[in-house]
Amino acid sequence: MQIAWLRHEDNWQDVKNAAMNTVGKDKGVYPTAAWKKKILLAEHSPIRLMQFAWKWSDLPYWVSVHIVRHKIGIEHFVSTQRTDRTGVDRTERPQNAPVLHQCQANAQALITISRFAGQQRAVHQQHVPARPLLRRER
Numbered sequence: 554m555q556i557a558w559l560r561h562e563d564n565w566q567d568v569k570n571a572a573m574n575t576v577g578k579d580k581g582v583y584p585t586a587a588w589k590k591k592i593l594l595a596e597h598s599p600i601r602l603m604q605f606a607w608k609w610s611d612l613p614y615w616v617s618v619h620i621v622r623h624k625i626g627i628e629h630f631v632s633t634q635r636t637d638r639t640g641v642d643r644t645e646r647p648q649n650a651p652v653l654h655q656c657q658a659n660a661q662a663l664i665t666i667s668r669f670a671g672q673q674r675a676v677h678q679q680h681v682p683a684r685p686l687l688r689r690e691r
Contacts, residue, residue, distance in 0.1 A: 554609055555609070555610055555611060556607055556608070558608050559606070559607040560607070561605045562604070564602060565603075566584075567599075567602050568602050569599075571598075575599070593660065593664070600660040601661045602659070604658075604659055605659070605660070605663065606657045606658075607656055608656075610651070610653055612651060612652055612654045613648070613650070614646070614652050615648040617631050617652050620654065623666060623669065625665050626659070627656050627657070627658040627666060628656065629654065629656055631655075632653040632654075
């Protein structure tokens with residue numbers, strides 16, 4: 554498994570302008586690192602303007618299915634294993650057959666799923682094999 558690509562555009566000015574709008578002001582100056590940290594920790598709604606996209610290649614099918622089940626605001630686009638699309642009999646493919654798995658999420662969704670994953674880690678020890686893959690996402 555590897556991260557084929559990761560995309561995030563610097564749109565902190567849009568986040569700052571939206572935050573200023575919530576207090577009835579126009580736009581502000583480009584935010585400092587301290588301001589960025591503060592708004593992320595506060596989980597203020599303008600952080601939803603920040604979009605992230607990434608693609609995993611050669612992700613084992615069973616790991617992809619597990620990640621998709623923990624959607625929580627993340628959009629998933631997974632390559633098909635349908636026989637009519639691939640020409641390969643689906644019943645012949647093992648559960649660890651590699652798939653392409655592309656995702657898109659905003660900053661709030663990544664915070665939420667990270668919190669959820671942390672809670673699940675304490676409860677579900679059977680997910681140990683997927684953890685290294687999730688850590689690479691960060």
